[in-house]
Amino acid sequence: MxxxxxxxxxxxxxxxxxxxxxxxxxxxxxxxxxxxxxxxxxxxxxxxxxxxxxxxxxxxxxxxxxxxxxxxxxxxxxxxxxxxxxxxxxxxxxxxxxxxxxxxxxxxxxxxxxxxxxxxxxxSFDYFESDWIKTGWKEERLIYRHWFNERTQKKRFYGMFELQKRLGLTRDIPADLQIQIGSxxxxxxxxxxxxxxxxxxxxxxxxxxxxxxWIPDETFFQTIVRHIVPDNEIxxxxxxxxxxxxxxxxxxxxxxxxxxxxxxxxxxxxxxxxxxxxxxxxxxxxxxxxxxxxxxSNEGRNLFKFLTGRGRIGRRFSTRFWETESTLGRERELLIVVCKKWHVAKRVLEQMRQVTNLPAIEYLFSEQDTPLPDLGGIQNSLGKRTRHRRSLMRMLFDYYEADRLIVCMDPGDIDLLNDFASDRSMTRVLEIECQFSDDYLIGHAMRVGLAGERTSADTLERLLPTIRNDLTLESDRIRDAQFENYARMRETASAQDNAEALAAFLRISPEQAQPIADTHYLFTD
Missing domain, CATH: 3.90.550 (Spore Coat Polysaccharide Biosynthesis Protein SpsA; Chain A)
Incomplete structure (x- = not known):
């Protein structure tokens, strides 16, 4: 034992x-x-x-x-x-x-x-290849000598560093060691x-x-153990x-x-x-x-990230660098379907595609495997798509040779919605409001890693109100944005009311929109 x-x-x-x-x-x-x-x-x-x-x-x-x-x-x-x-x-x-x-x-x-x-x-992760160090010094920890404590002898610590740097007094890492880092x-x-x-x-x-x-407790044992023990035993x-x-x-x-x-x-x-x-x-x-x-159940880290993220929502006061890119085009029209239940939005999108024959793309900023054409690599990752959102959208308009394009987005993507709504092109937003049962919220928590198969009933009972409030907040933020061309479908509304919302969003007649609203399985979980 x-x-x-x-x-x-x-x-x-x-x-x-x-x-x-x-x-x-x-x-x-x-x-x-x-x-x-x-x-x-x-x-x-x-x-x-x-x-x-x-x-x-x-x-x-x-x-x-x-x-x-x-x-x-x-x-x-x-x-x-x-x-x-x-x-x-x-x-x-x-x-x-x-x-x-x-x-x-x-x-x-x-x-x-x-x-x-x-x-x-x-x-024990590769010191240079991993992203264990998020900010600050990396190579400098190793190639320069650090004799003084950075917290108690700050002036000496940085003074000796600058002196070595100015004189080029670097040193080699022991040749047979691959430096590792970790807890x-x-x-x-x-x-x-x-x-x-x-x-x-x-x-x-x-x-x-x-x-x-510098900070050798993160590298010493990590490096030596990896040096002397086979990988399959670590x-x-x-x-x-x-x-x-x-x-x-x-x-x-x-x-x-x-x-x-x-x-x-x-x-x-x-x-x-x-x-x-x-x-x-x-x-x-x-x-x-x-x-x-x-x-x-092992959901601790995801749960902490989710719960502490509440209340950290702020507004940006300056544009990011990619937002200075040129407009999508004054003559173009971007139609955005916003819905938390992705399967519902995808069903609506398919019906829209059949009625209008417009190019329609599912959650391209949320799902990595959303089918997209080859756009020179910009479509390869969610990070690239988000960073270069306007370039991506312009290229999609060009690829489909269309001036109208429908896409789906998650209600949590309020920054994306605000960005596209501020463009000189025409942006229309259709929010699909769904009902959320406790069973659905539990499934949602499991899908996003906030809970697992073995999460206790007590934990779920305390978590569900927070998730429900979070979804309500996302919807409220969309309405607070007061988008100029905004329409809303609701699961609890009549098919006729939803047809009117679809007609306003797609700029078609209510008669054309009625078959979409009449689809009996649209809101089925």
Whole structure:
């Protein structure tokens, strides 16, 4: 059976650290603690006094002062790992934790999971080819030497960087290493961690290199493990569930996140609020429980992105660069069908095509596989279509040799609608208003990744009102835009009323529009 040596880096909250160590070691696992040397001596004394007699707890052989972005974080980890290797010869796995982490599965589940997966879990993606670094320095982290802390010695940090840059004092990356990057929260097998430690003793050149890289805790273990372990024995993921806000800050979990955390395909979560006493109590009870059946739905990240996106809707005050492109053409007419139920819009579109014989295109800004002609590559991705929307539309008009064109769009694409409505061409908008049952909303949540097959009924019950309000908001924003040529079909309206809306939209007679409105299956789910 798996026996885990937890490597805990911490610097505060001695009471929480003591409870964490006692809880994790009670199931037969181990812990090696590095308590930051710059933290309170009184706090460290409290920890050692409480845990000193626990045979499953040890402390890093040497405590050092740690700073964000420094080599000190890696060195602290190595010190704690070295102590764990010596103290716990029966440990089969080594798992990195922080003081803010807590298990979100039972000890039984965690041990079974590691027994069933004989691999190393560590995020390790190609440093230069991946998009793990979203903004800021990339190559500069490696090819220049960084001796000072960017946060506490900002002037020296950037002064030395500018000096090296001006003098061309770059350095080479060790030739046999392919630098990797990823989260520092890994779980490695014993044979891997021993091989890593042997590598550090043998390759002094690599150690010198990483000691002066910037933020080495994101690259050191990630690179060495990938260098010494076959690819088929590595899972490039962390077993610790963590998320970041749009501002790069870690998401904090509170008492009402219990069900969400249990449903994620992870073993631990970071970071748990120090004030979430009920969440900590419940997770502590879960860890020691037996024969617990867990339903994994794993929708946490999509759910967070969706919920935090509410209220971030704003208006742009200047045009983007592609919006300065020339008009679609004063003589042209773009007809936009807007509907949240895509299958309904597609049925309406097909009927329009038969009645008017106009070229009609489905959700070209939402569906990658929407059939489109070859337009020189601009049609290849949703990103390109959106960035060069006016060019794309002009090329479609030219391709079909038509002055009228019908397309479908999602109600969430309000920026696209506003953009086309502001063009000097004629733009007409037909909104199709549908009814949304709870079953449909649950299916929608699953399709967009907000829920899974095993999402709990309680989570769905709390989520559905938010989704319903979101759909209502999208419709309200369309009406608030007050498009000059706007018509609306409604599922609850009569066929005659819908025929009048279609006639106004397509500029045809109500008699011509009536067969479209009379189609009996238009709104069927």
């Amino acid at each position: 798996a026996r885990i040596a937890y490597i805990l880096l911490c610097h505060k909250d001695p009471v929480a650290i003591i409870k964490q160590a006692e809880r994790l070691t009670a199931s037969g696992d181990y812990m090696s603690i590095h308590f930051d040397a710059s933290a309170s001596p009184t706090d460290f004394a409290q920890i050692t006094q409480a845990l000193g007699k626990n045979p499953n707890v040890t402390f890093a052989s040497k405590r050092i002062r740690c700073g964000w972005g420094e080599w000190s974080l890696v060195q602290a980890t190595l010190n704690a790992v070295e102590s764990a290797i010596d103290a716990f010869p029966r440990a089969t796995h080594f798992y990195m934790l922080s003081g803010d982490c807590m298990a979100i599965k039972s000890a039984e589940y965690i041990h079974d999971y590691l027994d069933d997966n004989d691999v190393d879990f560590i995020e 520092q929260w890994w779980c490695l097998r014993r044979q891997t961690i021993e091989a890593v430690m042997a590598f550090t003793r043998k390759r002094k050149d690599v150690m010198r290199f990483f000691r002066t890289t 899972r490039a993921r962390t077993l610790t569930f963590l998320m970041f806000t749009d501002y790069g800050m870690p998401v904090t979990f509170y008492n009402d996140h219990y069900d969400l955390l249990l449903a994620q395909d992870y073993l631990f979560a970071r970071k748990i609020s120090s004030e979430a006493t009920d969440l900590k109590r419940r997770l502590g009870l879960l860890y020691s429980a037996k024969d617990v059946e867990l339903q994994i």
